[in-house]
Amino acid sequence: MSDKHARLERLTSMLRRRGVILPAFEIHGGVAGLFDFGPVGGRLRRRLNNSWLEHWASHGDIVEIDSPTITPEAVLIASGHVGEFNDFMSECNACGGAFRSDHLAEGHHPNPDVLSQEELDQILHNNSIACPTCGGGDWKAARPMNLMFDTRIGAMKGGRAAYMRPETAQGMFMLFPALYRHFRNRLPFGAVQTGKGYRNEISPRQGMIRLREFNMAELEYFIDPEVEPAHDFSKWESIQFNLIPDPEFNQPMSIDPGSASAENIIRHPTVAWFMARTWDFLVSVGINPEMIRFRQHEGTEMAHYASDCWDAEIHGSYGWIECVGIAHRGCYDLAAHESATGDGNLRAWRPYSEPRTVDKTVLAGKGSIIGPAFRDQAGAVNDALQSIDEMPTGFPFELTLESGDSVTIEADMVEEKRIQTTEHGEWFLPHVVEPAFGIDRILWHIIDHSYVETEKGGEPYTVLRLPASIAAIDIAILPLMEKDGMGEVASHIHHQICAAPNLASYYDGSGSIGRRYARADEIGVPWAVTIDHESLQNGSVTIRRRDDGEQIRIQPDELVDALVSGAVTSLF
RNA sequence: GCGGAUGUAGUGAAGGGGUUAUCACCUGAGGUUUCCAACCUCAUGUCACGGGUUCAAAUCCCGUCGUCCGCACCA
Numbered sequence: 001m002s003d004k005h006a007r008l009e010r011l012t013s014m015l016r017r018r019g020v021i022l023p024a025f026e027i028h029g030g031v032a033g034l035f036d037f038g039p040v041g042g043r044l045r046r047r048l049n050n051s052w053l054e055h056w057a058s059h060g061d062i063v064e065i066d067s068p069t070i071t072p073e074a075v076l077i078a079s080g081h082v083g084e085f086n087d088f089m090s091e092c093n094a095c096g097g098a099f100r101s102d103h104l105a106e107g108h109h110p111n112p113d114v115l116s117q118e119e120l121d122q123i124l125h126n127n128s129i130a131c132p133t134c135g136g137g138d139w140k141a142a143r144p145m146n147l148m149f150d151t152r153i154g155a156m157k158g159g160r161a162a163y164m165r166p167e168t169a170q171g172m173f174m175l176f177p178a179l180y181r182h183f184r185n186r187l188p189f190g191a192v193q194t195g196k197g198y199r200n201e202i203s204p205r206q207g208m209i210r211l212r213e214f215n216m217a218e219l220e221y222f223i224d225p226e227v228e229p230a231h232d233f234s235k236w237e238s239i240q241f242n243l244i245p246d247p248e249f250n251q252p253m254s255i256d257p258g259s260a261s262a263e264n265i266i267r268h269p270t271v272a273w274f275m276a277r278t279w280d281f282l283v284s285v286g287i288n289p290e291m292i293r294f295r296q297h298e299g300t301e302m303a304h305y306a307s308d309c310w311d312a313e314i315h316g317s318y319g320w321i322e323c324v325g326i327a328h329r330g331c332y333d334l335a336a337h338e339s340a341t342g343d344g345n346l347r348a349w350r351p352y353s354e355p356r357t358v359d360k361t362v363l364a365g366k367g368s369i370i371g372p373a374f375r376d377q378a379g380a381v382n383d384a385l386q387s388i389d390e391m392p393t394g395f396p397f398e399l400t401l402e403s404g405d406s407v408t409i410e411a412d413m414v415e416e417k418r419i420q421t422t423e424h425g426e427w428f429l430p431h432v433v434e435p436a437f438g439i440d441r442i443l444w445h446i447i448d449h450s451y452v453e454t455e456k457g458g459e460p461y462t463v464l465r466l467p468a469s470i471a472a473i474d475i476a477i478l479p480l481m482e483k484d485g486m487g488e489v490a491s492h493i494h495h496q497i498c499a500a501p502n503l504a505s506y507y508d509g510s511g512s513i514g515r516r517y518a519r520a521d522e523i524g525v526p527w528a529v530t531i532d533h534e535s536l537q538n539g540s541v542t543i544r545r546r547d548d549g550e551q552i553r554i555q556p557d558e559l560v561d562a563l564v565s566g567a568v569t570s571l572f
Numbered sequence: 573g574c575g576g577a578u579g580u581a582g583u584g585a586a587g588g589g590g591u592u593a594u595c596a597c598c599u600g601a602g603g604u605u606u607c608c609a610a611c612c613u614c615a616u617g618u619c620a621c622g623g624g625u626u627c628a629a630a631u632c633c634c635g636u637c638g639u640c641c642g643c644a645c646c647a
Binding site: 167203 | 573583607609621638641
């Protein structure tokens with residue numbers, strides 16, 4: 001345990017020293033839960049973000065959007081966040097312990113979640129509920145504890161209440177009509193968004209794990225609940241995932257995702273499919289596959305919107321940490337926004353395989369008779385006639401109006417009409433499967449899994465074995481000496497590589513060559529080019545592989561091509 | 573929010589009522605060497621913030637803030 005702790009200290013020291021991840025605002029004392037990404041970390045995070053976007057864009061039916069972080073209160077009331085994030089806390093006057101008021105009131109009210117502050121205080125007082133810590137029963141008044149940062153839109157006092165978004169997902173729901181049009185009205189399709197989310201955590205701990213401002217990457221995949229999805233799981237046939245189902249139903253198991261779906265351990269095939277694609281992503285960016293498991297939420301911990309939820313948890317220095325949540329949200333969000341706004345554009349059209357023709361015989365009122373007969377009730381009579389389900393057996397008959405009044409309808413007041421309508425389809429609320437990624441947590445575990453402490457010549461030596469695709473710096477350019485023109489050649493190659501799209505190199509001419517290799521290894525630079533005397537004669541340079549120190553000679557142009565195409569490994 | 577610990581260069585640490593605050597590594601310059609953290613010389617940079625006690629505070633006291641650990645809370 002203390003070994004692990006010491007390793008963690010060395011790792012976080014390195015991250016600070018080398019400009020990867022640093023506590024934010026430190027010269028002003030720092031703020032828990034806020035971090036800076038430095039010159040190395042900033043690019044590392046961008047690379048991870050880009051890998052994530054590419055991963056989903058490669059599906060062909062998923063597009064990227066971007067929406068504001070400032071969100072009007074109405075949106076978050078509709079989505080349930082204002083109610084759900086507004087928990088009341090009660091504090092014990094004797095020992096100072098703080099607890100969620102509704103948890104304390106449990107057993108004394110069928111649904112304490114919905115109670116007001118006064119009602120909660122009443123229940124605590126009337127039932128003399130004891131403090132779980134000290135046994136006292138003297139409670140301070142309950143106080144709301146909202147985990148969202150609030151703000152106002154508009155400078156004057158008339159401004160609208162708003163919050164910093166606690167998740168990026170709502171942006172995708174707001175844009176559903178635009179997405180539906182973009183995809184030519186055909187499901188399924190998805191939208192992704194990466195960006196900041198905000199939660200005013202009571203007590204951020206564990207470094208990058210619980211943050212107050214964090215990088216989220218969320219995907220909303222809209223599906224027709226009545227279409228049985230066809231996913232090809234053959235790619236993962238021989239890969240065993242570690243699953244921890246809700247203990248109410250199943251024991252932990254190792255199983256391939258296709259079978260888990262077929263056996264209904266994962267309740268929806270699309271959820272299983274996204275779990276598998278999530279696994280692909282995590283492994284591709286450098287997460288150790290043995291350190292991944294999927295845990296199903298139990299009924300009681302399910303978020304307010306989810307009907308089935310699996311977390312991808314990654315094991316690292318802080319134990320098992322949830323890094324991805326894959327939730328089947330049903331039609332919760334679209335339905336909530338529809339009912340809050342009355343907007344009719346949050347639905348999709350499902351054509352029937354055969355048009356449905358409905359023959360109906362209706363009684364249509366004759367205006368010239370009904371009008372004079374019923375005067376100001378005539379409209380209501382017509383309405384009532386139209387909504388008759390069963391034809392009357394004869395005339396006259398009694399017709400009940402919506403107001404409850406009854407009127408007598410004579411035969412000459414109406415005529416029978418046969419109406420034929422053809423319905424080609426129906427509007428429905430799509431269901432949503434949402435994989436939501438915590439980028440910072442994933443980045444942390446990539447670093448954690450990549451950080452290797454070894455020995456070199458009896459000295460401790462550290463290497464960050466990042467995959468080349470996300471390493472902050474692609475290559476280090478090292479002149480063996482900065483004389484005889486080696487520095488100039490090196491500088492030229494450095495600029496050549498930096499000018500190539502999406503490549504970053506760094507030039508290092510200070511210190512011994514071994515020291516410079518060590519510096520590059522520490523922040524995970526996968527390749528190092530050395531310019532030596534032979535380079536001055538025939539232009540060739542050596543390229544060294546980070547993970548085993550092996551070197552080959554190569555022409556710089558060939559190297560740049562290989563870097564651009566990501567094929568440096570094949571040169572060895 | 574409660575309790576405990578704690579705050580000294582970029583990192584890690586030592587020290588301590590007295591005017592010039594140490595040490596190692598790191599970083600930079602010069603020299604020397606040159607393919608895996610070599611060496612020599614020199615240099616940059618630090619007592620969280622605010623108040624008090626004192627002739628004098630980085631040191632003692634108070635407060636604030638931050639950080640860490642435990643409790644509690646936690647999409």
